[in-house]
Amino acid sequence: MIHGAHVLLRPVEERDHVLIHAWQNDPEVWWLMDYEGPFSMQDIVESERRARAEGHPYVIEVDGTPIGRIGLNAFRRRDRICSLNVLIGERSAWEQGYGTDAVSVLLDEAFDRYDLHRVELWSTADNERAIHVYEKCGFVVDGRLPERSWKGGAWVDRIVMSVTREGFATSPTGDDLRRRGH
Numbered sequence: 001m002i003h004g005a006h007v008l009l010r011p012v013e014e015r016d017h018v019l020i021h022a023w024q025n026d027p028e029v030w031w032l033m034d035y036e037g038p039f040s041m042q043d044i045v046e047s048e049r050r051a052r053a054e055g056h057p058y059v060i061e062v063d064g065t066p067i068g069r070i071g072l073n074a075f076r077r078r079d080r081i082c083s084l085n086v087l088i089g090e091r092s093a094w095e096q097g098y099g100t101d102a103v104s105v106l107l108d109e110a111f112d113r114y115d116l117h118r119v120e121l122w123s124t125a126d127n128e129r130a131i132h133v134y135e136k137c138g139f140v141v142d143g144r145l146p147e148r149s150w151k152g153g154a155w156v157d158r159i160v161m162s163v164t165r166e167g168f169a170t171s172p173t174g175d176d177l178r179r180r181g182h
């Protein structure tokens with residue numbers, strides 16, 4: 001269990017698959033996550049099995065209610081790097097600070113527990129809210145992949161971002177965590 005200011009991150013369990021299936025099939029989430037197609041329950045079972053085997057997937061809870069999913073995956077030990085993915089599936093929980101809280105406590109865990117040097121991710125360039133959250137947590141844009149995704153009848157760029165231990169520590173959210181004694 002990982003405690004943020006408002007969120008709790010707990011390992012994904014089998015009973016969460018139904019919710020994750022609903023979240024990943026929500027058209028707006030689907031759009032923002034740049035998923036390619038709808039997910040069957042079997043797709044979710046298999047992707048969660050892979051996520052558990054290869055990384056650390058968590059459900060994001062607020063006051064005991066699951067609102068989303070976050071995880072670390074694609075660990076490359078030599079380079080001390082992994083990838084981070086996040087989705088808040090309950091739309092009513094958007095824009096209340098939970099995403100920032102969840103990303104920052106998971107980064108803290110990544111750097112402290114797994115002794116990483118860098119955490120990376122990508123987003124489509126049109127996901128301005130997500131990019132803003134990542135920047136608050138110290139992520140910087142490493143590159144822009146032009147016309148990388150075909151979305152809704154138009155090409156959209158992808159942004160590759162990463163944050164180092166130092167970049168997180170000196171970011172507004174890293175600084176806030178330290179002040180709270182994390």
Ligand SMILES: CC(C)(COP(=O)(O)OP(=O)(O)OC[C@H]1O[C@@H](n2cnc3c(N)ncnc32)[C@H](O)[C@@H]1OP(=O)(O)O)[C@@H](O)C(=O)NCCC(=O)NCCS
Binds near residue numbers: 089123
């Ligand atoms: C992206 C996501 C994780 C962010 O979590 P959240 O809890 O909604 O976000 P927070 O409330 O922590 O922070 C939102 C911030 O973005 C800002 N914001 C909102 N819309 C914005 C926009 N269009 N452009 C720039 N900033 C924006 C808010 O003002 C807030 O910043 P502030 O705290 O500095 O004022 C969540 O909205 C989500 O899961 N969305 C659907 C899936 C998704 O997009 N996942 C990421 C894929 S890369």
